[in-house]
Amino acid sequence: MTPIPGVPAIIAHARSGALDHAWRLFHDAGLDAAADDPAALSLKGRLIKDRAAGAGPVERRRLFLEAAAAYGAAGEISGATYPLINAASLALLAGDAAQSRARATSLLTRLDAAGDDPDETPYYARATQAEALLLVGQIDAARQALEAAVALAPRAWEDHASTLRQFALILAELGEDASWLEPLRPPRSLHFAGGMGLAADGGAIADWLGRNRVGFGYGALAAGADILIAEALVAAGAELHVILPCAVAAFRRASVEPYGDDWPARFDALLGRCDSLHVAGAACPEGDSPVAPQSLQLAAEVAMGRAVMQARTLATTATQLLIVEAGADGPASPGGSVWMRQAWSDAGRPGEVIVLPPGARGERAGESAGCVLAAVISLQPVGPLTAELVQRLAAAVRTGQRPSTTPRWNGDSLVLAFIDSKRADSAAVALALAASLGEAIRIGVAYDLMEQSDDPFGGHALLLGPAVEAAAAAAASAPPGAIHVTGDFAAALHAGPAAGCPRTEYVGDMPGSDLEDPVQLHALKPVG
Template identity: 45%
Template sequence: MHEGKPGRMTPKVLTITAQARAGALDLAWRMFRDAGFDRVVDDPAVLSLRGRLLKDEALLLAGEARRQHAREAAAAYSAAAQLAPAPYPLINAATLALIAGDMAGSRALAADVQELLQAGVTDETPYWLGATEAEALLLGGDRDAAEIALARAIGAAPLAWEDHASTLRQFGVILAEQGASAAWLDAYRPPRSLHFAGHMRLPEDVAALSDSIDALLEQERVGFGYGALAAGADLLIAERLIARGAELHVVLPGDVAAFVDRSVRPHGEGWVRRFEAALAEAASVQEMGAASPAAFMPSVRLADLVAMGRATMHAALLQSEAVQLLLGPASIDEVGQSAHAGGLWHRAGRRQHLLPLRAPATPHGTDRTALQIVSVLAVDLLGGEGEDFAALDRDVACRLPALREALRAVPPLAVRWGARRLLIAFDGAGQARDAAVRLAAALGGSGPLRQSLHIGLATAIDDPVTGAPILLGGAFDLAERMLGVTTPGATFASEAFAASLAACQADAGRAELVGEIALAGQAPTTLYALKPSLRR
C-alpha cells in the first residue's frame, strides 16, 4: 500500500520493521509480542506496525484467509489514523478494506484521505502527496482523475523510479480487486532494463549496425543495460546505451585486468581505449568467477547469468520489463555463449531481439577445466552459537530424518558438514532454492533455522583419504560466512545467487534487498532475503 511515513518510529519499532522487510515475518511477530506491542492500543506507530505485519501476511495468502488478514490490517491502520490523522495509515486502511471485500468502507476511507489532503495536514513529499491523492481517487472509482493525479505526481519527481514503481504496484493490486484493466499503467512505467551480449567480430559497416541498435533501444525505451564489455558487440551496445543516457551496469568474468587481456586487448589497442571509456561511464562494475585461464568459460557463463538476473530483478523492482539484445546469433539454437544465454532467456518466457551478423563468432576454445558453477545452500540447524555441545548434537540428530527426506526430493551434488552447519551444493540455483524451501518447511517448526545461498565456481577432486569425489571453492566459504548475518528464521542470498535464480526462472519468488553487509573476513556483500511465494 502507501509507502510514506507511518508516524514517529521508536528504535524498537524500526527494528521489528527491518525484520519484516528482511523476510523474517515470524520473527517480527515474535519480537512484536515480546515487546508487548500486541497489547498497545494508543500508539499510532505501533498500530501502523501491526497493520504492516498483517498486510504482509495478507499479501502472501489467498481467498478468505487473505480477506481476513486484510480486515485486521485495515482495522489497525484505521485505529492509528484515529489517534493521529495522517494520509499514511488512512490510505493503507482504504486499500486493505478493498482487499478485504469492503468496497463501501474503502471508498469512505478514501474520501477521508482526500479531505485530509485538502486540509494540508501532512508532511509528505510532493510526489507522495500526489500519489496518495491518485490512490484515493482510484479507490473512489474515478480512474480518469486518478490518472491525472498520478501524472502530476510523476511530473513532480520524474526520476524517482522506485517511488513510481511502488505506486504502480499498489495500483495493480487495486485494479485487480476492482476487476478493471491495468493496461493504462504501462504509459507511466519506468524505462526497461536490457541484458546484452554478442559476438566479438563485427561487420565493416558498423554505422548501419549502430543505427539499428539505436532504433531498438528507442523502441524499447531502454534506460538500464547489463552485460560485459568484450571487444565487438558488447562494447558497441554499451556505447549506444551511454549515448542515449542509459545507466550502464557491467558484469565481467574475472577481474578487470584479466578480462582486458583475454577479451579486449587481442583485438587491438583501439578496443582497449573504448573499454576504458565505457568502464568509466558505468554506474556499477561487478567481477564474477576467477581470473585464471582455466576458469574463463565457467566465469563467462556465471557473469552472463548474473547480468541477466540483475536486469530481470531491476525491472521487477521498477515494475517495468527486462528485454534482451543479442548481436550476432541468428538463432538461440546456434553454438556459442551468446546463443546459450539467449536460450536461457527464451525458456524463462521473456522477450528478446536478435540482430544476426554475417561475421562468425570468435571461438572461446574448448573448455576442459574441472571447474563448474555450483549453487551452495548453507544451513545453520540451531540458529545460534550455544555452548552445550551435547544438547546441540541431540538436536541435530533429531532433525536428521526430516533433513534426509527433504533432500531426497532435491538430490545435491555434494554435502559437507561443519560443527553445526551444513553446506550443500546443487547444480542449479532453482534446485538450491527448492531445497531451502523444503528444509524450512521440514525443520523450521522445530527450532531456529537460518539458511544462506550463494553461487560460484567449484573444483571437483577426489578426496585423498576416501577417494570419494568432493567439491572445493570459495562459494562454500562465502555461503557459510553469510550465515553469521542471516536473521533466524530467514533465508538470505547473495546478489549473485538472487540474480542467477531470477535469470533462469520466470517465477523465482520474491527477493527483497537487505543491504550491503560486511561479512567476517570479506568485503561488504549485497544480500537479499528470499521470501515465500503465495500461500494457498
C-alpha cells in the first residue's frame, strides 16, 4: 500500500488534540474524497472516532456510525481485519446492535475461510477473533480466544490493555459481566518510598509484591527503604524506574553515603539494573548537604504520577508501599514519607505502610531559601503578533485564574507562572486559554523548581529557572490550538485525584540538558 503524503502530520495533530487542524490537513490533502483508498478511509475513521470522544451522547453515537462506515469501507477494499473489527465494534457503541452483529459474523466467516490476516501479529489475530465472538454474543468462546491471545504474547502489556479497554466497553454496552477480564490485566504499578537507614525483612517485601502482582516500581534510591524495595522489585523480575530529586552523584553523597555500611555499593548495583533513570527538576545540593524539600516534593510527585500514568496506560491499578519507623507521624514535610502517604491517600488510591521499630537515623531535608515549585505556561502566537491578538490574549488571561506573578513577554511568548498551586489549577488555565484563543495560539507548560527574586528595577517578583525555557520549547512543538506539557508536569498532574483530571497523551521527546535524559512531551486534553 502506497503511503499517503501528510498522514504522519495529520496523526500528530490528532494526538496533540488539535482535531480541527488535523481535519483541515485531511481535507487540504484531498483525502476526504478518496473513497477507494483504504488507508485514507481508515484515517478518516480514526479522526471521526477521536471527535466522538469529546461529543455529547447523541452526537457521539452519530459519529461512531460515521466512523464505522469509514472503517468498514476500508476493510472491504483491503480485506484487512483491523478496520473490519473496528467497524463492527463502533456500530455497537453507536447503538446499532444488528449492524454490529452482521459485521462481526461476516468477519468470523472470513477468518474461517481465509485464516489470519498476514499483516497482524499472532496476538492481534487471536484478539480480533475474540472481539468478533464477543460481538455476536459468544462470550465463553470470546474468553477462551482472548486467553489464548494473551498466552501467545504474555508480556505485550500495552496490547493487552488496549484490548481490555475495548472489551470492557463492549461488555458494558451488552450489559454483560466484565469481571472475567480481571485475571488478564497487566501487572500493577507501584510507588515506593520510606525512611532512610531502615533495615527490613526482604522476604516480607517480596511476599507483598507477589500478592499485589506488582510489575513496575517508581521511586528513589536512598539508603534504607528505597533500596530494600528496589532490590525486591529487581529480584521479582519487575521493572525498576528510578526518579531522583537531583543528579546521581549529588544524591549519592546526600542520601546514601552518610548511612555507611554497604548502602553505596547496593545503590550502584541498582543503578546498573534499573530500567530507567530520571532526574526531576534542575536543583542539586552542594557537597554532602541534604536535598532541598522542594526537590524531594517534585521527585515524589513525579514518581507517584508516573506510577499512576503507567497503570492507566496498561488499564490496571497503581498502589503504594511505604516502610517507616514507628512514631513517624510528625509534620508532613514536603516530599517526606508522611507527606507522600497523605498525598496518595487523599487521591483515593490503595497502599500499605510497613512499620518498623524505631532506631533509624531518619529523613534529612535541606534548606531552600528563595526556591519555589512553579508551573509555567508559555503562550506563543501562531502568526504575526498584532494589536488585536494582544488584546485577545490579555482578555483571556484576565478572565482566568490570576497567575502568581505579573504576565511577562519573553521573546515571542507570553509567560504566566503559578507558584505552589495544584497542577490541576494550572492545567485548567491552559485548557481555558486554548479554548478561548483557538488556533491563534500554541501553548506549552512546564513544572520545576524556580528561584524567586525581587526585580532590581522595582517591578513585581521574578521567577528564574529552566521552566520558562522548557515551557517555551514545549509550546514551539505544539500544533496550533494544542497544548504540550513536559513529562514532569504531566506526572505531577496525575499524582493528584483522578476525578476531573485532564487527559494527557505522550507525543514525543525533545532534547534536555543531558541527551541521555530527553524531556518527554505530552498533549494536554480536556477531561473526557
